Amino acid sequence: EIVLTQSPDFQSSTPKETVTISCRASQSIGSSLHWFQQKPGQSPKLLIKYVSQSMSGVPSRFSGGGSGTDFTLTINGLEEDDAATYYCQYSTADTPAFGGGTKVEIK
Amino acid sequence: EVRLVQSGAEVKKPGESVRISCQASGGTFTNYWVAWVRQVPGRGLEWMGRIDPTDFYTRYSPAFRGHVSISIDNTNNIAYLQWSSLRASDTATYFCTREYGGNPPALWGQGTQVTVAS
Numbered sequence: 001e002i003v004l005t006q007s008p009d010f011q012s013s014t015p016k017e018t019v020t021i022s023c024r025a026s027q028s029i030g031s032s033l034h035w036f037q038q039k040p041g042q043s044p045k046l047l048i049k050y051v052s053q054s055m056s057g058v059p060s061r062f063s064g065g066g067s068g069t070d071f072t073l074t075i076n077g078l079e080e081d082d083a084a085t086y087y088c089q090y091s092t093a094d095t096p097a098f099g100g101g102t103k104v105e106i107k
Numbered sequence: 108e109v110r111l112v113q114s115g116a117e118v119k120k121p122g123e124s125v126r127i128s129c130q131a132s133g134g135t136f137t138n139y140w141v142a143w144v145r146q147v148p149g150r151g152l153e154w155m156g157r158i159d160p161t162d163f164y165t166r167y168s169p170a171f172r173g174h175v176s177i178s179i180d181n182t183n184n185i186a187y188l189q190w191s192s193l194r195a196s197d198t199a200t201y202f203c204t205r206e207y208g209g210n211p212p213a214l215w216g217q218g219t220q221v222t223v224a225s
Contacts, residue, residue, distance in 0.1 A: 001169070034211040036152075043202055043215040044152065055213070087152055093209045095168055096142075098152040 002026055002090050006099035014107045019075040021102045023088035028068045035064055035073045036087045038101075044087065048073065080106050109134030111203050111216035118222045119193050126189035127219045129203030136160045136179065139205045141186040142212065143177060147199045157206065158186065193223045 003026040013019050023033065031051045036044040046055050048064040051071060061076045075082055083106045088099040114128040129141065142157035156167035158177045165177050179186045186203060201219050204212035 032209065038152075043218055045215075046211055046213045049211050049213075089152075089211060091206070091209050091211045095166070096154045096206075098144075098154060101151040 001095060002029060002092075002097050004088055004090055004097050004099035006086075006088060006102050008102060009100065010103045010105070012105040012107055013078050015078055015080060017078045019078055019082075019104060021073045021086055021088075021104075023066075023071045023073070023099050025069045025071075025090060029090050031067065032091050033064075033066070033071045034089045034091060035062075036089060037084045038087065039084045047086075075104075078104075078106065082106065109205075109214065111205065111214055113201075113203060113216040113219045116220040116222070118224070120225055121193055121195055121223055123193050123223075124189065124191045125193060125221065126187050127201060127221065129186045129188075129216050131184040131205075135184045136181070136186065136205065139207045141177075141179060142204045142206050143175075143188045144202045144204060145171075145199045146202065146218075152202075155188070155201075160186075193221075195223050195225075197221060198223050 005024045007022045035048040037047050038044040047058050052064045063074050065072050085101045085103045087101050090097045110132045112130045112132045117125050119125050140157045140159050143155040145153045155171045156177050158165045158179050160179050176189050203216040205214040206212040
């Protein structure tokens, strides 16, 4: 069973800063790594699929990268609207897994 | 445009049973699997299990196998998650999602809050 470990758990940054969230898999997962954004009281929203493919309508300041076991979500030029918890996810026809989440706060 | 519409909040006592639902509004579950995800208050997302509407095959995460049951009514495009004996630790919000073949879930229901307290 794949385990995803995210870091940091919490990130407090000012607007316009660049924020990087890490997601490490317990073993190589190829490119089956995706990123979700969840705001309080809402359902998770798929931001980026297969490491780096942005979903329609997602601002260009969000980007994903990595391979194998180490992946990142980068927010270039943080905005107030980006306050949320971000989750990485490994998708598979077997048993998918989510990372523990990273809460991003805007100072 | 397809939406996943979930049933309303439930308040139950330990040991009671409950079934929550997820309906595909404006579409069907055809060609997709339906999965359920748990979110305990203040905590992360946990994949619970899924069902294939084509053959009713179910797969569960080891953490939930034997404690919950997933089913589907293809005639009415409704998927269900049920418990026969709730525990206080089942208190959480439950989301249904549509997924297929290892692809990430792009469509989510609005969530159903289940509270279990004596």
